[in-house]
Amino acid sequence: MSFRFSLKERVGLYVVTADYQERTHLGMAKAAVAGGARIIQYREKSASSRVMLETAMRLRAITAASGALLIINDRVDIALAVNADGVHLGQDDMPCRTARELMGDGYIIGISATNFAEAIEAAHVGADYIGLGPIYPTMSKDDAAPAMGIEGLVKVVAAVSVPVVAIGGLTSDNIGGVIAAGADGIATISAIAGAADMENEAKLLNDMIERFKQEHMI
Numbered sequence: 001m002s003f004r005f006s007l008k009e010r011v012g013l014y015v016v017t018a019d020y021q022e023r024t025h026l027g028m029a030k031a032a033v034a035g036g037a038r039i040i041q042y043r044e045k046s047a048s049s050r051v052m053l054e055t056a057m058r059l060r061a062i063t064a065a066s067g068a069l070l071i072i073n074d075r076v077d078i079a080l081a082v083n084a085d086g087v088h089l090g091q092d093d094m095p096c097r098t099a100r101e102l103m104g105d106g107y108i109i110g111i112s113a114t115n116f117a118e119a120i121e122a123a124h125v126g127a128d129y130i131g132l133g134p135i136y137p138t139m140s141k142d143d144a145a146p147a148m149g150i151e152g153l154v155k156v157v158a159a160v161s162v163p164v165v166a167i168g169g170l171t172s173d174n175i176g177g178v179i180a181a182g183a184d185g186i187a188t189i190s191a192i193a194g195a196a197d198m199e200n201e202a203k204l205l206n207d208m209i210e211r212f213k214q215e216h217m218i
Contacts, residue, residue, distance in 0.1 A: 134168020
């Protein structure tokens with residue numbers, strides 16, 4: 001089953017999980033989907049493959065029960081092993097075309113882009129969506145690229161036809177402008193992980209995204 005023609009409607013609140021301060025991947029995912037998140041990305045940079053597989057299987061159960069999509073960061077093999085909905089690839093990860101050959105059209109492939117040129121290339125090679133950012137400065141990634149701002153987001157949205165998920169420094173204070181600029185979804189780590197009540201924060205963000213999208217007919 002291909003998601004290519006329906007993903008734009010599915011994109012909204014996109015939560016990237018992390019072992020962040022006292023939060024865990026599973027705890028974040030449970031709270032996020034309870035609050036209405038439509039996509040969960042499992043992002044893990046230090047665990048063993050065995051631990052990643054076990055965690056991904058549990059995340060698959062959480063997302064399947066809620067109807068949310070599960071995206072695995074970097075690891076095509078883990079995504080295939082747990083029958084996730086797709087994989088998210090960075091600029092230094094497996095090329096999109098290779099991942100597509102391994103996974104087929106039934107899986108979503110997203111690509112990170114930190115500037116206009118990377119976004120155009122991602123769309124050209126067959127990404128199903130683009131994770132664009134950071135839009136604003138962020139502390140969630142030590143190696144984050146310079147913030148591209150609303151102007152950079154507007155330029156990319158106008159140039160590509162695939163969904164654009166904005167990421168980087170996004171909170172309830174600034175997501176209205178990001179949606180107004182054309183982003184199809186909002187990805188976040190710290191806005192959820194850093195909240196006292198993760199479920200309520202997810203619900204707040206999800207409701208705001210939906211309202212802004214309706215207002216701007218996105």
